[in-house]
Amino acid sequence: MVALKVKRIEMGTVLDHLPPGTAPQIMRILDIDPTETTLLVAINVESSKMGRKDILKIEGKILSEEEANKVALVAPNATVNIVRDYSVAEKFQVKPPERVEGFLRCPNPNCITNDEREPVDTVFVRESREPLEYRCRYCERTVREDQIRELIRPS
Amino acid sequence: MVALKVKRIEMGTVLDHLPPGTAPQIMRILDIDPTETTLLVAINVESSKMGRKDILKIEGKILSEEEANKVALVAPNATVNIVRDYSVAEKFQVKPPERVEGFLRCPNPNCITNDEREPVDTVFVRESREPLEYRCRYCERTVREDQIRELIRPS
Numbered sequence: 001m002v003a004l005k006v007k008r009i010e011m012g013t014v015l016d017h018l019p020p021g022t023a024p025q026i027m028r029i030l031d032i033d034p035t036e037t038t039l040l041v042a043i044n045v046e047s048s049k050m051g052r053k054d055i056l057k058i059e060g061k062i063l064s065e066e067e068a069n070k071v072a073l074v075a076p077n078a079t080v081n082i083v084r085d086y087s088v089a090e091k092f093q094v095k096p097p098e099r100v101e102g103f104l105r106c107p108n109p110n111c112i113t114n115d116e117r118e119p120v121d122t123v124f125v126r127e128s129r130e131p132l133e134y135r136c137r138y139c140e141r142t143v144r145e146d147q148i149r150e151l152i153r154p155s
Numbered sequence: 156m157v158a159l160k161v162k163r164i165e166m167g168t169v170l171d172h173l174p175p176g177t178a179p180q181i182m183r184i185l186d187i188d189p190t191e192t193t194l195l196v197a198i199n200v201e202s203s204k205m206g207r208k209d210i211l212k213i214e215g216k217i218l219s220e221e222e223a224n225k226v227a228l229v230a231p232n233a234t235v236n237i238v239r240d241y242s243v244a245e246k247f248q249v250k251p252p253e254r255v256e257g258f259l260r261c262p263n264p265n266c267i268t269n270d271e272r273e274p275v276d277t278v279f280v281r282e283s284r285e286p287l288e289y290r291c292r293y294c295e296r297t298v299r300e301d302q303i304r305e306l307i308r309p310s
Contacts (some may be wrong), residue, residue, distance in 0.1 A: 021190030024179055034209075035176030037292075039198040043189045 013063045014081040015071060018054035020044045022074050024154060026056055027069050029103065045055055072096040073148050100124040104151045111139040168218045169236040170226060173209035179228050181211055182305060184225050194291045227251040228303050251287055255279040259306045266294040
């Protein structure tokens with residue numbers, strides 16, 4: 001039997017309560033290079049709170065609150081555990097960022113951020129938290145929580 | 156401390172000895188939907204044989220040899236463990252497939268498979284096993300082992 005030894009990590013970040021199936025996308029959001037980082041990813045595992053969930057354990061990297069908050073775009077109820085010296089030194093809930101630069105694309109095909117000849121990085125500003133809504137700074141198009149997952153650019 | 160309970164699986168497939176960082180790509184090659192499948196993915200973990208490796212544990216799904224062999228395109232030394240009734244019922248090494256249909260793109264920009272007006276699925280035929288080499292059935296362009304990873308289409 002192939003046993004997966006899951007060692008406790010000395011230092012790193014554990015993202016818990018991610019919606020089932022979102023971990024690969026969250027790795028892209030956080031710009032994690034899987035050839036350089038030790039990760040343990042549990043996808044679609046049982047959760048007493050959520051039914052099913054994903055967990056992402058990143059070894060050797062402490063996410064800042066700003067970085068972790070990007071995760072809120074696809075995982076609004078994610079919990080972040082910062083591990084130092086083999087124990088949780090900090091624990092917080094993510095908060096959706098006020099400004100999102102670059103990694104969402106605008107759904108409006110006529111937005112200048114979709115102009116292939118002269119590409120401009122997208123900027124979205126948070127309009128509302130509940131329900132989560134962002135507005136494109138260039139064309140004013142609004143995107144809602146349920147659209148966000150499809151608008152994340154592949155890395 | 157968030158403990159990741161790694162349960163033994165009743166039935167499923169464990170892919171071991173994957174090159175570090177290849178697990179996300181292998182999930183795409185196998186067309187695994189992370190919203191539907193329970194997975195445990197270890198990325199860049201220590202390996203006595205390889206230094207570093209990835210492991211992909213797929214719950215509830217038995218890969219056929221044909222499916223598993225696709226993995227050989229990016230992980231030529233992968234080992235496949237088929238688990239039934241909580242124990243390994245079968246174990247084999249992957250073998251690169253003789254024919255690869257659809258999921259590699261041809262690096263030749265003039266190949267008809269890259270014609271956007273009338274897209275044709277790619278077909279590559281294995282030319283050599285060591286070093287691994289495939290040839291496009293349409294334009295005869297050869298691709299080598301070290302090129303294959305970049306030619307896998309994003310899903």
